[in-house]
Amino acid sequence: MTSEPNGSAAAPALACAGIRASYGPVQVLFDAGLTVEQGEMVALLGPNGVGKSTLLKVIGGLLRPDDGSVRLGGVDVTRMPTRKRVDLGLCQVIGQATFPSLSVAENLAMHGFTSGSRKWTKEAVEAALAVFPRLHARRDQPASNLSGGERQMLALAKAIVAEPKVLVIDEFSLGLAPVVVGGLMELVRRLNERGSAVLLVEQSVNVALSLVDRVYMMEKGEIIAEESAAALAADPERVRALMLGGHAAAGVGR
Numbered sequence: 001m002t003s004e005p006n007g008s009a010a011a012p013a014l015a016c017a018g019i020r021a022s023y024g025p026v027q028v029l030f031d032a033g034l035t036v037e038q039g040e041m042v043a044l045l046g047p048n049g050v051g052k053s054t055l056l057k058v059i060g061g062l063l064r065p066d067d068g069s070v071r072l073g074g075v076d077v078t079r080m081p082t083r084k085r086v087d088l089g090l091c092q093v094i095g096q097a098t099f100p101s102l103s104v105a106e107n108l109a110m111h112g113f114t115s116g117s118r119k120w121t122k123e124a125v126e127a128a129l130a131v132f133p134r135l136h137a138r139r140d141q142p143a144s145n146l147s148g149g150e151r152q153m154l155a156l157a158k159a160i161v162a163e164p165k166v167l168v169i170d171e172f173s174l175g176l177a178p179v180v181v182g183g184l185m186e187l188v189r190r191l192n193e194r195g196s197a198v199l200l201v202e203q204s205v206n207v208a209l210s211l212v213d214r215v216y217m218m219e220k221g222e223i224i225a226e227e228s229a230a231a232l233a234a235d236p237e238r239v240r241a242l243m244l245g246g247h248a249a250a251g252v253g254r
């Protein structure tokens with residue numbers, strides 16, 4: 001496959017293939033692969049410790065795979081540093097990463113600036129704050145004063161400033177009240193409508209299935225199933241078996 005330097009409109013927004021990755025001598029990913037088409041929302045689900053976050057690290061350039069490839073919009077980024085992946089439109093929302101001593105507004109401006117786009121203008125920061133009245137009210141307070149939910153909002157607000165082509169989110173519902181999660185989901189939908197393809201790793205299957213178009217299930221470092229969210233939502237027994245790591249019980253391959 002050819003790799004155009006600035007990507008191609010027809011290529012998937014994100015494509016990983018044949019990923020093998022290890023921490024020292026311990027191999028965690030075995031031939032893992034997934035694709036997120038332009039404009040699509042996809043979830044990566046699976047039991048604890050099967051390698052979902054590790055695959056996100058490989059996508060973000062934080063862990064060099066032993067084998068396999070990562071492409072963004074058709075560009076092979078496997079050997080590229082994180083910085084270049086960000087330039088190509090990748091934005092990862094992992095945990096509640098913020099600069100704690102900077103104010104809420106400064107965090108947003110800083111993110112726009114470091115993402116190398118012109119989106120760090122005052123207007124973009126104001127537009128992001130306008131989506132979150134709670135952040136707007138705390139715009140001049142240090143990020144260290146924010147609650148867990150407010151920090152998740154700030155992490156997603158950064159994505160608005162960056163207007164990413166590919167938004168990768170790791171566990172945004174973790175520890176948050178349902179009403180906050182509902183608001184964040186709405187925001188992710190809006191980002192998707194504005195053109196961001198989304199890859200979501202999520203422990204809450206309900207959150208994932210109500211948000212995404214398609215789901216990959218991972219077990220022991222491998223993708224074991226891929227289906228539409230609607231088909232999985234209609235088969236709760238199968239979802240339960242997959243999330244418990246019941247490869248055979250879940251009827252994989254049937």
Ligand SMILES: Nc1ncnc2c1ncn2[C@@H]1O[C@H](COP(=O)(O)OP(=O)(O)OP(=O)(O)O)[C@@H](O)[C@H]1O
Binds near residue numbers: 051
């Ligand atoms: N930095 C690290 N060094 C060594 N082993 C690690 C490291 N990070 C993760 N692991 C191990 O790699 C395996 C996969 O971890 P990973 O965090 O990718 O799983 P996960 O599917 O995201 O889990 P969870 O749903 O619990 O977040 C686990 O056995 C974990 O203990």
